[in-house]
Amino acid sequence: MTAVSARTGMTLRLEPQPGEVIDRNRPLEFTWNGQRFPAYHGDTIVSALAACGERIFSRSFKYHRPRGLLSASFLDPGCTVQVGDEPNVRGAHRRVEPGMVVSAQNVWPSLRYDVKSVNQVVGRFLTAGFYYKTFIKPQRLWPAYERVLRRFSSGGVVAKDSAHGYYDKRYAHPDVVVAGGGPAGMAAAVAAAEAGAAVLLVEEEYELGGHLRWGDAGQLEALRELRAAVAAAPGVEVMTNSVVNGRYDGNWLGIVQRNLPHVVERLVKARAKTLVVAPGLIERPYVFEGNDLPGVMLSTGVRRLVNLHAVKPGQRAVVLSANPEGDAAIDDLARAGVEVAKVVDGRRGPTIQRATGSRGVQAVECADGTVVDCDLLVTAVGWTAPTALLNMAGDRPVYSERAARFLPSLLPDDVLVAGGIAGDGPLEQLTEHARAVGREAAGRAAETARSLCAGIPQIAERRAGPPDPEPAVALPELPVEDHPALFFSGTRGFVDFSEDVTAKDLIAAAEEGYDSIELVKRYTTVTMGPSQGKLETVNAVAVLAAATGRTIAETGTTVWRPPYAPITLGALAGRIFEPVRHSPMQPWHEAAGATPLVAGAWIRPDSYGDPAGEVRAVRSGVGIIDVTPLGKFDLRGPDVPELLNQLYVNKWSRLDVGSVRYGVMCAEDGVVLDDGVTGRLAEDRYILTATSSGAATVQEWIESWLQTERPDWRIHVTPVTTAYASINVAGPRSRELLGRLVEDVDLANEAFPYMRVRVGRIAGVDGCFMWRIGFTGELSYELHVPASHGLRVWEALLERGADLGVRPFGVEAQRILRLEKGHFIVGQDTDGLTQAYGAGLGWAVKLDKPDFAGRTELVWQSRRDDYFRLVGLQPVDGSVVPPEASQIVLGRGIAGRITSSRMSPTLGRSICLGFVAPSLTGPGTQVTVRLPDGGEVAATVMPQHAHFDPEGTRQRG
């Protein structure tokens, strides 16, 4: 869209108002649906548009009815717009910026002429439970329905090529968090700070002050004093344009902060010792026919528009007022030059019947039968206490007939309330109460700090918390005043503006048997839109109560859950704190163009471009692989053999110094947990290795035995995974290569045979150890080098072995090599149900040991033969590689699966490992493998896991 001409100016802008937040010295321009509009700094998107005479800002969710301003606040349901590539922006809250590109959402072809408003005509088909009833059958058509419905759903457009904004994250530990920066919140924050607490004051608007900001001269003066007190109070951090979005156990609060330069949003996770909830009251809309027409506004919306943004909200108004705030709005309208054609006093009986008009209010029909032409209808019928954070703290608010709203009932000790949510009263009384609440909050925070640290000597003194406040006094009670119970005048009005739910829909749901408010909510989606019930809940309850012949108190209210306000995915994702690990040889791998493999936290080379070639190099000459992620633990102490005997199914008592042994660990359920080799380097020093992915689990497993079951064992365990760089040198010429670099170890087969460990000096590096083992099936040495010298040894191996054709190989080549050799990988070839015998590890299990982890289950497994077993498999057609996880089928049933499969460069055919049913384990058995495309291939069960060199002569050579 390109901007065309600038529109006419701000024709509805009033003379300067005492409390206005716009800066008339800083005009700016932005575009709305492709047209340029003027504005002032401090305007919201919608206040700027309203000043230019715009009245329609969106089309509604289901019926595509035109919608305009209602509350002119954060919650305004009709003002959601698209800003650039950001969808679902609250247009009555977001401040306009120079050059901002704003457009309407959910309209086609335009906001003025929306084709989908035909839904209004067919509206009788879009009743309660419409989605549930209409698109359920036949189920196979749901994908088609979904595609069409999605086009009709509201919401903006997510641009796939949007730049990533900077979203931040912060952890905070304030003593007191005050949610809400109106007069009560400010007073509570100041009092808590003066009592010594560190306070976080969070306000969803751009400025502190709440309703005082659109008040009279006296209220503006009170606002100045309160703001000055906040500024002067020690230890109050103020977050404006920020929302406390959730309260969880132990006052763990999620706060979305938006008032930061260079940061789109920051998610603050605050652990507050005390939470003071002071959100004020939200004005409740009135339900009547036509109550969603542009021009029907809440009294607070009108007052905000006039006093904060100096915008004339209409020309000729009807006002329905049932409270002093509504009466004040009448004064504001008069001052703004709006003709107040009629005032209906809601405290004295019948109110208004309906508003009529096509694209906005044109006339209002009152209950007394009079019809008044007007373009503005202002309602002031009462208030909703936004008890969302209290709900999240376990409170179930109770309805007060007198106050005509829900009031807090049972709060936990660490949550307090202040302001209108707690009760009524003049400003003085509310702020005095809030100050008492603030002092009490600080006192309870200090008490919490003490009890949290009690019994922990090393921190009890260090974190004493705030000093003692004055002796606790009982909190003063706030009274509630009489409020008329005005909720609806007829059944045709909208209860939920964001979800397009009418009173009729709720009554229909009740007639269908949905008599609980929680069921009606889910069935009709009432209160489930972006404003999350803050405008709608009490009206919904009132309509349902009337429809079911109960009182509001009997009907109860819905439970408000997090989030308090819709939250962006960016804020939730935030800055990502994910550590990445790599070996000291990583710079070399990157320079060599290695394909990276992300394995848990590790980044390691998957290949250097030619896995098959890398395999051939290992089989015919020599290759080296970086195996640094291998889990390594340095075990010392006289009781290490006891630990090994307890953790492994194998026997460890006769492991000589200089020997290594392969071991299998099982959990207490007999399921294979990990495997690896452990070597004895000295009389009381062992190195235990675990799989790269299992290292963390193994460490916790070892520690659980040492800390809880056998604290008497004298053993020290030090994780040394990253203290050593590990390199496997594999291939028939590995001894020759190593001989050129190792100085003080005799590498001859007799002196350093298979399954032995030696400590020595490699490429001039002291303190290395190496063991002869063979995951690849070749003669191979695993070198463990102090990490800081890893790169040096790696480069020396390549340099000194150039004439031997030494090649680096990656994880993929290693996986092929080990599969050729039939070595299983825990977690790849086993799963969470694979007990040791099923994995073919019976040879390792020593049931004659009196105890080891998993022994009990393995004893029972050893007496059965009804379990699936891991076997070597070769497809009859050696050119077919069945994808891993392909099923093995028998008749109509599943009789196993392929766990590993590759094309073997050495054998020139495909090879597999797989699990098969007990009846299929015999060597030579033909099994049927079903491929993902539905085709089937035959495969033969091999006599052993190893496809290559089953005798193991190569690794011993």
Place this chain on the structure above:
Amino acid sequence: MLLPCPWCGPRNASEFRYVGEQTVRPDPATADPAEWRSYLYMESNPAGWVAENWLHRAGCRRYFAAERHTVTNQVRATRPPDAEAAPAQHADAAAAGRAGEHVREGRP
């Protein structure tokens, strides 16, 4: 949820791994399958006080025993796994079910 680690003090629950309810490892020599599998898989899961084990995984890496109320997530006692439990602290836990006779760490 805030958990008071007996070594580090109160920390956010995300630093910990929940190990399981406190159970006693049966004697492997004599345990029958029902007994062993009850040890492996069965939890009493009361709505009330429960004695359980936690690991301060992202902190001191120590296992410890805790008594937590499963409804309110209130934690009234934590201690090293090998420390003797004060009998008085177990009154509710015993009433709520079975947990809490002995401190024992479960499986990973």
